Amino acid sequence: MNKYDIIIAGAGASGVFLSYELTKLDNKAKILMLDKGAPLEKRICPIKLGKTDNCIKCEPCHIMNGYGGAGTLSDGKYNITTKFGGDLHTYIGQEKAMELMEYVDEVLCSFGGADAKLYSTGNSDLKTTALRNNLNLLDAKVRHLGTDRNVQILERICNYTKERVEMEFYATVTEVAQNPDGTFSVKTNKGEEYQCDDLVLATGRSGSKWISGICDQMHIGLEQNRVDIGVRVELPAEIFKHITDEVYESKIVYKTDKYNDMVRTFCMNPYGEVVAENTNGIVTVNGHSYADPSLRTENTNFALLVSNKLTAPFKDSNEYGESIARLSNMLGGGVLMQRFGDLVKGRRSSERRMEKCFTRPTLKATPGDLSLVLPKRQLDNIIEMIYALDKIAPGTANEDTLLYGVEVKFYNSRVEVNENLETKIKGLYALGDGSGVTHSLSQASASGVHLGRILAEKYSK
Known part of the structure; x- marks a missing residue:
């Protein structure tokens, strides 16, 4: 059985920024990231390639799964706000949530997003026009990267972290169990078995049923979302x-x-x-x-x-x-x-x-x-x-x-977690959209940074 300090189940936005922060900060953790989807360079939809006109239900879906998660082939839109996109601020505080989202934006800019325009709705005349017509325009700052630039940025982040973080793709986690000593055993569809001290559930939107099953199995509280x-x-x-x-x-x-x-x-x-x-x-x-x-x-x-x-x-x-x-x-x-x-x-x-x-x-x-x-x-x-x-x-x-x-x-059922995004089971964490705590790229990424700093400190000692 392969032994790791940290296993990250899911390579979506929260998992990517968790791995980035653990790579950037000084620590001695041995880290593995597992994802059911493909590596970034192989995430190409057959419709985009012109091989088919309609969805043929690829398994796994290249748009939804793989490195970067569902946000990879989206239009790369990062909304820096707590007005919508999740409730991370209710766990870590309004000021901290905004600080982390601003940090995420800085990281994206440093990896090639600096030329992407940052929009703001705060002082827009459109807000007044909307209100006059019984419509409400929500305040936010928006960094639009575009699908093409978003992929390039994620490729650079992946290259930055891959020497520090082992990555296994086409690996579906089929079984999770806590051992008597408090560590976790993780099995995949490839027949591989791993052990870790800290397990992070970061499966994103597409892993909603899976993460609910894990929580039911381990008697972790869930609150149904809309x-x-x-x-x-x-x-x-x-x-x-x-x-x-x-x-x-x-x-x-x-x-x-x-x-x-x-x-x-x-x-x-x-x-x-x-x-x-x-x-x-x-x-x-x-x-x-x-x-x-x-x-x-x-x-x-x-x-x-x-x-x-x-x-x-x-x-x-x-x-x-x-x-x-x-x-x-x-x-x-x-x-x-x-x-x-x-x-x-x-x-x-x-x-x-x-x-x-x-x-x-x-x-x-x-x-x-x-x-x-x-x-x-x-x-x-x-x-x-x-x-x-x-x-x-x-x-x-x-x-x-x-x-x-x-x-x-x-919206995934909201997993019962504390301010560290840790469940009642010590060492078991739930991040990003998969946890039901966040519903956006910015907040999911910020949740990864938040936990990354906590775990980096733990494994620096």
Whole structure:
């Protein structure tokens, strides 16, 4: 059995920054990082390679898994704020959380992100315009790296840490057990077995079921979080240009008149593309954008999400989201797409109608009817939000605005941890989006830095 001081299960944002901090700071720890996905250079989606038009459910999904996690092939957007993106500040304090996110930004800039623009919504005229139309623009600083530059930065961080941190890819952790002496045994699908003194669970969004299973097994408390369900909107970039040029990522929240529900924009990608991603065998949509002008498209895309926090007796909010996504996959063979004009007129989009559409889709999806998939309440909320956005970005409610379904943001059950992000079991930690404590690249990365400093001090003695 191979013995390590620290094993990191998961190479997502929190795991990457944990490994970075342990490499940078003086300590004697022997460290292993395990991930079910591929190394960075092999993380290429077959759709991107032109080998297929639709998601073929690669296992593991290159967009969701591998070095850097789901954030690697995202558009590299780091929101420096505690207003959204998680609750790290409730564990370590507001000032500390902001300090760590600013530090993460400094590290990204030092590895090649310095040329990426830093946007701010704090003093934006858009905030006033939004409020006048019953919309709330959340305050944040946003560093947009772009998918291409994000990959380059992560490659440099990987090269910096790989001499210090052993990395094993295509390695799914199948078994975790605590030994009588307090150490941990970890087994993988490759038949390998490892032992460590400190075990860090950093599996990200795609590891939600896995980490819940570990917590159930070890009787660690879990609090169910919400699930956000909605669509990805795609429209000509000119419609949102006055917003994206000024603040880039506009987190806009709206309270609907009909149901008093909260709807929000999420993950805005100017001149970007819509992509499919595979989470636990379910195909959903997301969006990417690039720093290189030659890779940009004529469209902007963003998600519209409705928050759902279900009450007793139902407990598994993620299962609710998965069931809706499965229905979309069943009807569309993957991702469904519908013109907004067809949706409000109560008719399905067809190949014939799509041929006349002025907005050219960036993802090949099945034309269909989202009203057969999304519950009426969520759909009514989304339609109302689109009309509200049309007041600050005229053209949002055009007939040829495209809606892709479904987009689901699964929030892991929040693991019961202390201010050190340690569970009740000494030496067992839960980080990043996998812990349910964070929901963003900035906060997940900051959580890795936070624990990295704690463990570096432990192993420097």
